[in-house]
Amino acid sequence: MTPTADYEPDAALVRAMLRIRRVEEVLADYYRDEQQMRTPTHFSIGQEATAVGMCAATRPGDVVYTGHRSHAPYLAKGGDLQAMVDELHGRETGCAKGRGGSIHLIDTAVGFAGSAAILGEMIAVATGAAWAFALRGEPRVALTFFGDGATEEGVFAESLNFAAVHRLPVVFACENNQYSISSPLRQRQPVGTGITERAAAHGVHAVSVDGNDVFAVRDAGRAAVRRCRAGAGPVLLELHTYRWREHVGPGWDHDHGYRSAEEIDAWVDRCPIRRAADAVRAAQPRIDRWLREWDAEFTAEIHDAVRAAKAAPWPSIAELTRGAYEPTAAAAVGGERS
Numbered sequence: 001m002t003p004t005a006d007y008e009p010d011a012a013l014v015r016a017m018l019r020i021r022r023v024e025e026v027l028a029d030y031y032r033d034e035q036q037m038r039t040p041t042h043f044s045i046g047q048e049a050t051a052v053g054m055c056a057a058t059r060p061g062d063v064v065y066t067g068h069r070s071h072a073p074y075l076a077k078g079g080d081l082q083a084m085v086d087e088l089h090g091r092e093t094g095c096a097k098g099r100g101g102s103i104h105l106i107d108t109a110v111g112f113a114g115s116a117a118i119l120g121e122m123i124a125v126a127t128g129a130a131w132a133f134a135l136r137g138e139p140r141v142a143l144t145f146f147g148d149g150a151t152e153e154g155v156f157a158e159s160l161n162f163a164a165v166h167r168l169p170v171v172f173a174c175e176n177n178q179y180s181i182s183s184p185l186r187q188r189q190p191v192g193t194g195i196t197e198r199a200a201a202h203g204v205h206a207v208s209v210d211g212n213d214v215f216a217v218r219d220a221g222r223a224a225v226r227r228c229r230a231g232a233g234p235v236l237l238e239l240h241t242y243r244w245r246e247h248v249g250p251g252w253d254h255d256h257g258y259r260s261a262e263e264i265d266a267w268v269d270r271c272p273i274r275r276a277a278d279a280v281r282a283a284q285p286r287i288d289r290w291l292r293e294w295d296a297e298f299t300a301e302i303h304d305a306v307r308a309a310k311a312a313p314w315p316s317i318a319e320l321t322r323g324a325y326e327p328t329a330a331a332a333v334g335g336e337r338s
């Protein structure tokens, strides 16, 4: 892949979003057609600006955590594509050695510290990482992504409280796509009690941002990260965006009944990639040619990665069970029960 440094910074963000879009779209097709990826898979198609804008605001020493919607932040932070695709195929060469699947991505070499399936879990883990940075006096920031649904877990309130009390360098990036699976936010929370307001009530500096505007996200992310590094305490950014595909899996869900086809189409019209390309076109007239070239480059890259993943070795049973639990301990538990 051509280093993004070869393009000026704004175009590099368009490129990063397009790469995630193309990777996920091609993966979705394979997932549907071949059934080779035996892992629940939550795509971020339509939400690319949140991951790309926020990760662009971080430095290499900063760490990023996410929940189940993990591919986009993993790739935006520089996670290894082949290791992710291998992981989705359950291979030994996967970033979690084939044990974790889509929801358990990790690439510590680039600061992608991990993703996990338990809703809200990584909010606490990121807060803990930020606490460690603060205790050691390291000028590092922890960034955690989560959805609007995760803000309804108790751990969200506990983490914000702890981070505010200790003025921790943690950025809470809430990707508010309005739905927790099929439940709309407007039916889950009383009118007038937004996520930004709830964060502010915990003493956390909170800002509402257009999450489909990658430049607005990057700028808000930079301000948040700067604030954290200056010791001014945590920041929550509520990034308003929208998931185009079904909650989990590769398909569209216009006919599932919990949201209208018109609503989905209206958000597709607010495509973050097209908006960003439109914004840079005046200063960068070559953007349309680049988009075509990048599209071909990323399409080839992801097809190659899937081919390589299918040829990669499966983990051995010994490797898969190593560290999971000790058979002797399991036998002892079984013995007690009988």
Ligand SMILES: Cc1ncc(C[n+]2csc(CCOP(=O)(O)OP(=O)(O)O)c2C)c(N)n1
Residues within 6 Å of the ligand: 068, 069, 117, 118, 119, 146, 147, 148, 149, 150, 151, 175, 177, 179, 180, 181, 247
């Ligand atoms: C503790 C816990 N409860 C329930 C679930 C099941 N679950 C998985 S994703 C999800 C909805 C998440 O919605 P949101 O946080 O808004 O993220 P989004 O999927 O919209 O990105 C739920 C309820 C879970 N994984 N963990």
